[in-house]
Amino acid sequence: MTLFSLARKNIARNLSQYFLYIASMVFSIIIYFTFVTLKYSDAVAEQTASSQKLGSLMSGAAVILIFFVAIFIAYSNSFFMKKRKKEVALYALLGVRNRQIGFMLFFENLLLGLVSLVVGILLGFLCSKGFMTILIYLMGYDVIAPFTFSGSAALNTSIVFLIIFLVTSFQGYRLIYQFKLIDLFHASKKGEAAPKPSMIVAFLGIFLIVIGYWLAMQDLFTSKVWEKIGFLMTALIILTTVIAGTFLLFHSVTGFVLAVIKKNEKWLWKGLHLMTVSQLLYRIRGNARTLTVIAVLSATTVTAGGAVYGLYYNANDQVMTVDPNTFMYQQTDVKSDHQVTAILPDTKYDENVEALSITFNTKELSEESAFDNSDKRIYTVIDERTYNKLADVQGKEALHVNHGKAVILDIGYDKRFSPEYKDKTIRTENNTAITFQSFKTQTVLNAKTAGIAVVVSNDQFKSLQKEGEALHYRAIGVDQASVDLSEKISKQIPEEALFSSAPQDFQASIESVGSLLFIGSFLGLVFLAATGSIIYFKVLTEAEEDKSQYNMLHKMGVNAKEMRKSIASQVFVIFFVPLAVGLLHSAVALKAFSGLLMMNLAKPVLIWMIAYTIIYGLYYILTVASYNRIITQNNKTEG
Template sequence: MTLFSLARKNIARNFSKYFLYIASMVFSIVIYFTFVTLKYSDTIAKKTASSQKLDSLMSGAAVILLLFVAIFIAYSNSFFMKKRKKEVALYALLGVRNRQIGLMLFFENLLLGLFSLVIGVILGFLCSKGFMTILIHLMGYDVIAPFTFSSSAALNTAIVFLAIFLVTSFQGYRLIYQFKLIDLFHASKKGEVVPKPSMVVAILGVLLISIGYWLALQDIFSSKVWLAVGFLIIALIILTTVIVGTFLLFHSVTGFVLVVMKRNEKWLWRGLHLMTISQLVYRIRGNARTLTVIAILSATTVTAGGAVYGLYYNINDQVITADPNTFMYEQTDSKFDQQVSSVLPNVKYDENIEALSVTFHTEQLNSAFNNSDKRIYTIINEKTYNQLATIQKKEKIDVNNANAVILDIGYDERFSPKYKGKTILTEDNTILTFQSFQTQSVLNTGTAGITVVVSNEYYKVLKEDGEVLNYRVIGVDKASAELSEKVAKYLPEKAQLSSAPQDLQTGIESVGSLLFIGGFLGLVFLAATGSIIYFKVLTEAEEDKYQYNMLHKMGVSAKEMRKTIASQVFVIFFVPLAVGLLHSAIALKAFSSLLMMDLVKPVLIWMIAYTVIYGLYYILTVFSYGRIITQNNRTEG
C-alpha cells in the first residue's frame, strides 16, 4: 500500500471528524472565488457607475479574506495534528520511518485542500449567479445576473489556496520531527498551560477594558485627550487596552467568578454542578488565548457589519432630509421646463418659487472648524416656506420682523455655529438675527445649500442686497434613477439639478457594495469563529470521554450528562460572544456619535442575526460532543 493510498483511506475513515474543517475551507474558497469573479465580471461594470471603485473594494476584500483564511486554516490544522499525535506515535512504534509518516501527513493535508478547492470552485460557480444578484440588488438595481465562470478567477483562486495548503501540509510533515515518541503518546492529555488567577491581574484586566471604553466614548472633535495625543495613537491605545484587557478577563476575572459560584455548596452538590464548575475553571483559564481570539473576532465582525448595515439602513432617511423634493433645479429657460414636464409621470406637486442668493458677513458664526468671514445663503420668505411645508407635511414657522430661521440639515452641536441670537450682516449692512434653527429644509440642499427663512416684509428689504433666483421644485410618486437621467438630459449644468432618486441610487450603490463585502466577510469570520470553538471543544471531548464513562458506570443518567455537556459548552461559546458583543456595542455607540446617526435598530438586527447563526454552531457542537460521549459509553460499557 502506498503512502498516498494510506492517506486517502485515513481521510475516508475520519471524514466525519474533518467535515466542519472542510466545510469552513470550502465556504472560504467559495467567498474568495466569488469576490475574484465579481472583480472580473463585465455585468457589474456595465450596470453600475462605480465599477472601478467596486473593483478596488473587491480586491481589498479578497486580500483581507486571504490573510484571515490562511491564519484560520493553519490554526485549525494545528488542532487536527494534536488529535493525530497518538496515531502518529503508533506508526513510529511499528517501525514506520519518520520521513514516511511525514509524507503521509503531508499527502493527507494536501488531499483535503485539493478536495476543498475543487468543491469550493464548483460551488462558487453555481452560487456566483446568486451572489452577483444579491450584490446588484443591494446596490439598488433590479437585475438577474447571468451564470459566469471566470477562468482567471479560477486560476487566481487555485494558485492562492494551493500555496496555503502546501504550507499547512508542510506543517503536518514537520510534526513527526518536532516531538519525542513519549510526547506524542501523551499529547492528548496536554492542554494549554493553566494560569493561576491573580487579583492584581483581574483588576488590571477590568481597568484596561474600562480605559479602552472611556477613550472610545470620548468625542473625537472636542476631547482634550484625542486632540492632544492624535487619532492614530489613541486608536492603537484603544485596540491594545481592549485586547489585552480581554485576555486578562478570561485569564483571571472569570476564574474568580467561578470560584465564587463554587462556594455555594447547596447548589454545587446538586447534579453534576461540581464537575461542570471544576472543568470550566480549567477550560476558561487554560483557553484564555483562544477565548480572547473568539471575543475579538466577534467584536470585529459585529462592529464592521453593524456599522455598514447602519449606514445602509439610514440611507433613505438621509436622502429625504437632504432632498425633500423629488427634483429641484434653477430655472434658466422656459423651453427646458417644457421638456422636463414632458417626461414627468405621477406629479404630486410642481411649484415655481422665488429665492435670493445673498452674501453675508458672518464673523459671529465663526468656530474652530469654520473661520470664513463671508458666506452665501439662499433666502426665502415665510410664505414660500409654509407653502412648501404644507405640501411636505412639515410644521409651519412664524418669523419675527428682522429675525430669521436658518435651515441647516448638517447641524452638529460640536462644531456647528451656535445660531440662536447671533447676527449676520449683508454687504450693505442690513442686519439679520437668528431666532432659531432647524435641522430640516424644504429645499434640496444640493441646489440651494443652507437656506434662511425671513419674514415676508424683510424679504423685500433683502431683495435689494441679493440676486433673485427662480427655482422649480417637483414631487413625483415612485420616481426612479432612470427618470432622473431623462430629466437631467434636458437641463444645462448651470441649472444645478438635485435629484432625490439619483442621490438615493448613488448612496445605495456605494454602501450596498460595502454591505455585500462586509456581510460575506462577516460570514467567513463567523464560520471560522464557530469552527475554532468546535474544534477546541471536540478535542476536549476526546479527553473527557473517559471521565463520562466512569460516571456512566456509576449510574449517572445520559440526560444528566447531556445537561452538563450543554452547560459547559454554553459557557465556552457564549461568554466570549457576550464580551465581543459588549465591545462592539461600545464601538458602535462611538461610531453613531461620530456620525450623529441613530444605529440602535440596525445594530440590534445585525447582533441578533450574528447570535442566531453563532447559536447553530453551539447546537452542532453540543450534539457532536454528546455523540462522542454516547459512542464511547456504548463501546466501553
C-alpha cells in the first residue's frame, strides 16, 4: 500500500470530521473565484459605469480574503493535527519511518486541498451567474448576467490556493519531528492550562474595554484627544485596548461570574449543573485566546457589514434630501424647454421657479464656522410663496417668514462645523440686512443646481430683485423616472443649465455602495463560516476528550436527556458569550460611525445583526448535534 493510497483511505474514513473543514475551504474558494471572475468579467464592465473602480475593489477584497483564508486553514489544520497525534504515534511505534509518516500527512492535507480547489472552482463557475446577477442588481441595474468561465480567474485561484495548501501541508509534514513519541500518545489528554482568575486582571480587562469605547465615541473632528494623539495612533490604541481587554475579559472576568454562580448550591446540585459550570470554568478561561479571536472576528464582520448596509439602506433618503425634485435645471432658452416637454412622460408637477443669485457679506457666519472662513457667499434666494408651492407638491410643511427675516435651507448642516444660523445677520453688497429666524436641513431645490437656498418673505424678495441676478429654474416631479430619461433630457439642454437628476444621482450612489455591499456581504459570510468552523473544531476536539466522563455518567445511570442538556448549555456559552461581546463591540463602533456620518443606522444595523446571529446559530445547532452524536456513539460502544 502506497503512502498516497493510505492518505486517501484516511480521508475517506474521517470524512465526517473533515466535512465542515472542507465545506469552509470550498466556500472560501467559491468566493475568491467569484471575485476574480468579476474582476475579469466583460459582462459586468459593459453594464456598470465604474468598472475600473469595481475591478480595484474586487482585487482588494481578494487580497483580504487570501490573508484571512490562509490564517483560517492554518488554524484549522492545527486542530486536526492535534487530533491525529495519537494515530501518528501508533504509526511510529509500528516502525514506520518519520519521513514516511510526514509524507503521508503531507499528501492527506494536499489531497484535501486539491479536492476542495476542484469542487470550489466548479461550484464557483455554476454560481457565477447568480453572483453576477446579485452584484448587478445591488448596483441598480436590471440585467440577468450570462454564464461565464474565466480561464484567468481559474488559474489565479489555483495558484493562490495551491501555495496555501502546500504551506499547510508542510506544517503537517513537520508534526512528526516536533514531538517525542510519548508526547504524541498523551496529546489528547493535554488541554490548555486554565489560568486562575485575578481581581487585578479582571478590572484591567474591563478598564481597557471602557477606554477603547470612550475613545471610539469621541468625535473624530472635534475631540481634543484625537487631535493631540493623531488619527492613526488613536485608531491603533482603540484596537489594542479593545482586543487586549476582550482577552482579559475571557481570561478572568467570566471566571468570576461562573464562580459566583457556583456558590448557589441549591441550583448547583440540580441535574448536571455542577459538571456544566466546572467544565465552563476550565473551557472559557483555558480557551481565552480562541474566544477572543471569535469575538473580534464577529465584531469586525458585523461592523463592516452593518456600516455598508446602513449606507445602502439610506441611499434613497440621502438622494431625496439632495434632489427633492426628480429633475431640475436652469432655464436658458425656450427651445430647450419645448424639447424637454416633448420627451417628458406624465408628471406629478412641473413648476417654473423664479429665484435670485445674490452675493452676501457673511462675516458673522464666518466667525463661527469651522468649515468656511470666506466673508462672501453666493446664495440662491426664493420667496415664501415659491417655497410653499414646492413644499406642497413635495409633501413638506409650509413655511412662514417674517419681513426682514429669512430661513436658510442647508442640507449639509453639521453642528460641529456649521454656524449657528439663528439670529445671525447677512448683508447684501448694498448693505441690506437679512437676519435668519431659523434654518432647515432640507430643501425644495436640487442642491447641485441651486446650491444653498435662502427663503425670504414675498415683499422682501421684490425689494431684493434690484440687488441680484434673476434666475429661472424648472423643477419637475415624475413618478416613474429612469436614468435613460435623465440622459435624454440632459441632451436637450446646455451644460451651463446645471441639470440635476435624482435617478442619475441615485444610480451613482447605489452603484458605488452596492458593490461595497456585495463584497462586504460575501466576505462577511466567509468570516462567519470560518468563525463557526473554528468553534466547531474546538468543541468537537473537547468532545473527544469528554467521552470518558460522559460514559462514566452513563454507567452511573444519568439519562441521555440530562447529558444533552448539559452539552447544549456548555456549547451555548462557548458560542454565544463571544458573539455577545462581538455584537457589543460592533454596536459601539457603529454608533461612532453613525455619529461621524450624521446618519441613523439603527434599523439596518439591527437587521444585519439579526441575520448574522441566525446564521451563527445554525453552527451552534450543528455543533450540539455533532457533540451529542459523539457521546451517544461512545456510550453505545463502551456500554
